[in-house]
Amino acid sequence: MKRDRARSGTYRRGLAFLRRRWRVLLRLGGWSVLEMGQTFLLGYALARALDEGFLAGRPGTGLGWLAVAGAGVVVGAYGTGRVYGAVAALVEPLRDRLVERVVARGVREADDGALSGLTQQVEIARDTFAGLVMVSRSFVFTAAGALVGLFSLAPPLLLVVVPPLAxxxxxxxxTLRPLARRQEAYLVADEALAARLGAVCPGLRDITATGAEDVIGADLAVYVEAEERAASALARWSVVRVASLAVGGQFPAVLLLATAPWLLAHGVTPGALVGALAYVTQSLLPALRNLVHGLGTGGSRLAVVLRRLTGAEGQPGEAEEADGQAGQGTPAPDRPASRTVTSPGRPASRTVTSPGRPASRTVPAPPSPPPPALRLSGVTFAHGPHAEPVLQGLDLDLPDGGHLAVVGPSGTGKSTLTLLAAGLLRPGSGTVTVYGDPAGARAAAARRVLIPQEAYVHTGTLAENLSLLRPGPVPQRELLAAAEAVGLTPLLERLGGPEAVVDPAALSAGERQLIALTRAYLSYAPLALLDEATCHLDPEAEERAERAFAARPGGTLLVVAHRITSARRAQRVLVMDGPRTAYGGHEELLDRSPGYRELVGHWDPASQPALALGDADGVDAVAGAGLAGDGRHVVAHGPVGQVQRPRDLGDGGALGGE
Known part of the structure; x- marks a missing residue:
């Protein structure tokens, strides 16, 4: 029932999409009329060429009618060429809309199928939709031209051709609905097998080393057999397709031959009979074959792919669609008004009655404290079944409105922590919740936003890039205020304003990060996860961006820090260093965490060599807008740790004597 309603929702959206493009449909129909004329002339001119020309002893007349049929082919080819342009105007907006939906779901919901949707399923939908438009249009106008031609030649011909065709x-x-169900079952089985293979293949070495080939093989066999059953069920329906094609396209030709004596006895001329056979074999049969194969396979596949790409499953009604939009990043209230939160084992209220008094009063139970923005309870995670855990029994509470910096050496799990919070990874044990909801749930996806180190910017206007995490266009006043808060305004003005077209290749890494940060700032998600998201900005730009996120009303910030200044700005700091993991304020960790003191010493500008910018020896400090580093590190022109050869520097010596 739920799936049927989802299909109904998909069809409604499809009809709405077509209604908005009625002008394109009119243009498509207008050019298709030329093909209809070509079909009409094919049988009609052939019949006249025989009856009035060759059979009557007038070959010139017969050749003239054949020339008319040839002219119809030329006119029809011209119309077909114009049809492709109209189909493109119908198909490309659909593709653009699907790409927007896939990218939105991948960014906001941490959808692990977004890459497949963007690279494969969107193109399947685009190509299949174009094919369906072509074959459906061709069948309708070809059938119309053939039926008009049959009526013009001799009405009794319709009695023979139309019933089996219908x-x-x-x-x-x-068969269309059962085909769609089998097609969907096959796609689900195929995706399940692909996901299982994706999990198994990276661990083939471990499987062989532990002798688990039989166990893993038996597990994979279950998925393979499920896909085989789905494929077999889908293939069985091809028999029905062949039967419909035989009845509607091939049987009429047999009937015309079988009833030829009766037709000739009732005024049908030999030329009309030959023309009718041409209509059936050269027009109706190919058009029906294209319709059956195109709509039978492509139509069901398109319906399934569209439902999966647009998230129509479980969202057919208006209320459900609204819920689906919330999962795409639409602002969700902290708690629905109708939802009651009661602590386990505790009644919502208790009744107190004094002895001897009939009256009683109800004392509400104390309200439960709101859940933290992010909670990790006993989380353990390893990148393989036999790998050393990156996180081991980690407990962490990030309160709503908090500001946490995560620091530690490389490989200690800082990025893993953000991916767990974003729902992109699942813990081996323990739980991860976002505002009380499991990290992988849709409700959690609507309340968090992840900004990775490599910022995503697509070709389009700056406003379109900044509005990706919003369900609709962002008011310009709000967009400009966000750009000012995060520090994007100089770039926005240099590009020419919000409607300026952005070329991602022309932007620096720091500029792309500023766009991604402003996009996340404009989202309705209160929890922002910055995973080295400011590494290409200078310290001042980084500080401005972090303070903007920390100051958002109701905003909560978790930042993987790569400068000591980020840790000092945070309310609390999590030091991730295996057994030396520690949690606390900056000053507190300086006193009791040796690992944190080492990091601070490494970050401290006083402990790093300082060279002037533009040094004559070509060794420049890392500083300035858009460059990584904290202003005291150096970039050498040789590998790190390698002894420089004599005369490499201007004074003929080695760098620092090393």
């Missing part, structure tokens, strides 16, 4: 089309129409 039965074949009806039989095919009955």
């Amino acid at each position: 039965v074949g089309v009806a039989l095919f129409a009955v």
Whole structure:
């Protein structure tokens, strides 16, 4: 029932999409009329060429009618060429809309199928939709031209051709819904097998080393057999398709031959009979074959792919669609008004009655404290079944409105922590919740936003890039205020304003990060996860961006820090260093965490060599807008740790004597 309603929702959206493009449909129909004329002339001119020309002893007349049929082919080819342009105007907006939906779901919901949706399923939908438009249009106008031609030649011909044609089309129409179900079952089985193989293949060495080939093989066999059953069920329906094609496209030709004596006895001329055979074999049969194969396979596949790409499953009604939009990043209230939160084992209220008094009063139970923005309880995670855990029994509470910096040496799990919070990874044990909801749930996806180190910017206007995490266009006043808060305004003005077209290749890494940060700032998600998201900004730009996120009303910030200044700005600091993991304030950790003191010493500008910018020896300090580093590190022109050869520097010596 739920799936049927989802299909109904998909069809409604499809009809709405077509209604908005009625002008394109009119243009498509207008050019298709030329093909209809070509079909009409094919049988009609052939019949006249025989009856009035060759059979009457007038070959010139017969050749003239054949020339008319040839002219119809030229006119029809011209119309077909114009049809492709109209189909493109119908198909490309669909593709653009699907890409927007896939990218939105991948960014906001941590959807692990977003890459497949963007690279494969969107193109399947685009190509399949274009094919369906072509074959459906061709069948309708070809059938119309052929039926008009049959009526013009001799009305009795319709009595022979139309009934089997109608039965074949009806039989095919009955199979469409079962085909869609089998197609969907096959896609689900195929995706399950691909996901399982994706999990198994990286660990083939471990599987062989532990002798687990039989166990893993038996597990994979279950997925393979499930896909085989789904494929077999889908293939069985091809028999029905063949039957509908035989009844509707091939049987009429047999009937015309079988009833030829009766037709000739009732005024049908030999030329009209030959023309009718041409209509059936050269027009109706190919058009029906294209319709059956195109709509039978492509139509069901398109319906399934569209539901999966647009998230129509479980969202057919208006209320459900609104819920789906919330999962795409629409602002969700902290708690629905109708939702009651009661602590386990504690009644919502208790009744106190004094002895001897009939009256009683109800004392509400104390309200439960709101859940933290992010909670990790006993979380353990390893990158493989036999790998050393990166996180081991980690407990962490980040309160709503908090500001946490995560620091530690490389490889200690800082990025893993953000991916767990974003729902992109699942813990081996323990739980991860976002505002009380599991990190992988849709409700959690709507309340967090992850900004990775490599910022994503697509070709389009700056406003379109900044609005990706919003369900609709962002008011310009709000967009400009966000750009000012995060520090994007100079770049926005240099590019020419919000409507300026952005070329991602022309932007520096720091500029792309500023766009991604402003996009996340504009989202409705209160929890922002910055995973080295400011590494290409200078310290001042980084501080401005972090303070903007920390000051957002109701905003909570978790930042993986790569400068000591980020840790000093945070309310609390999490030091991730295996057994030396520690949690606390900056000053507190300086007193009791040796690992944190080592990091601070490494970051401290006083402990790093300082060279002037533009040094004559070509060794420049890392500083300035858009460059990584904290202003005291150096970039050498040789590998780190390698002794420089004599005369390498201007004074003929080595760098620092090393």
